[in-house]
Amino acid sequence: MTGNLKDRHFPDVMECWARLQRSSGAVLSRVEVRLKAEGFPPLGWYDVLLELRRADGVGLRPVDIEKRMLLAQYNVSRLIERLVGASYVDKRRAPDDGRGVMIFLRPEGEALLERMWPVYREAVETEFAAHLDDEEAETLWKLLGKLLP
Amino acid sequence: MTGNLKDRHFPDVMECWARLQRSSGAVLSRVEVRLKAEGFPPLGWYDVLLELRRADGVGLRPVDIEKRMLLAQYNVSRLIERLVGASYVDKRRAPDDGRGVMIFLRPEGEALLERMWPVYREAVETEFAAHLDDEEAETLWKLLGKLLP
DNA sequence: TTAAAATAGATGCAGATGCATGAAAATACA
DNA sequence: TGTATTTTCATGCATCTGCATCTATTTTAA
Structure with missing residues (x-):
């Protein structure tokens, strides 16, 4: 059902969309957990x-x-x-x-x-930034900019 | 305050992080609005x-x-x-x-x-996929994969 | 085998969110 | 000017989420 109409996209638009939601949600919740653990x-x-x-x-x-x-x-x-x-x-x-x-x-x-x-900075560093090098972060930043209103 | 310690990152790790949260949240809410508007x-x-x-x-x-x-x-x-x-x-x-x-x-x-x-597909197409070409979607997909658990 | 620990799931309660709507003031415009 | 529209912010109500905890069962391991 997913990807049977005009499948011109890589790898599948819905997969990419789902990954955006999953990954940002996962990282957010890990950062929030750390802040809460410190009583913030x-x-x-x-x-x-x-x-x-x-x-x-x-x-x-x-x-x-x-x-x-x-x-x-x-x-x-x-x-x-x-x-x-x-x-x-x-x-x-x-x-x-x-x-x-x-x-x-x-x-x-x-x-x-x-x-x-x-x-906060430590949490973002560990849960987010540690997974990307500078070039990757820059690329991600630019791509995400295209999604902003 | 933001970026005064070891500012080796582009453009700033916190900016990239914030953009991830803002953009994914904005797109999600626009997609949800469309679904709700149809009574789903x-x-x-x-x-x-x-x-x-x-x-x-x-x-x-x-x-x-x-x-x-x-x-x-x-x-x-x-x-x-x-x-x-x-x-x-x-x-x-x-x-x-x-x-x-x-x-x-x-x-x-x-x-x-x-x-x-x-x-759902139409909403994701309009609110998300329309802003990226295939290559960009592929790159985004790979980068986001690095953030998954 | 039996006691301790881990896992699966539900739930009471407080707090947060979404929706619809209201009141008050500012702006548009006829 | 006077009326309609828009903007700004608040709020009652229902739903949803987060937290802590509870019961029941399975797994571990002494």
């Missing part, structure tokens, strides 16, 4: 805090975070809710837009980034 | 039914499904529970192992595979 929150927390640090004190709108992280709107809303609850970020009314809010990184959030970083 | 269940259902069809009438143990799909044990257990509830599979006691069960594909499950397949 999920990677999504790190990613949001990192985006905020890149914003460099200016603060971000949830809608910006949503676009940068490719997350659903309600997902961002609740992730921020948890980050506020854990005192890693502040949420204030947006000064120039009555509908919106602005999210700011707190020192506690910055500290969490600092503490997570070495564990 | 999540991809995980399809994947289990497909594994069962590949088993060709013999049936599979949940533990086999777990290993093939790289899912957590409780996740498989509950996915099967839903598939049984929806009458897509049967669950019987394993004849040779009193602890276990055997899962069998029912005709209704086979029919679901048939109905989902064209939509």
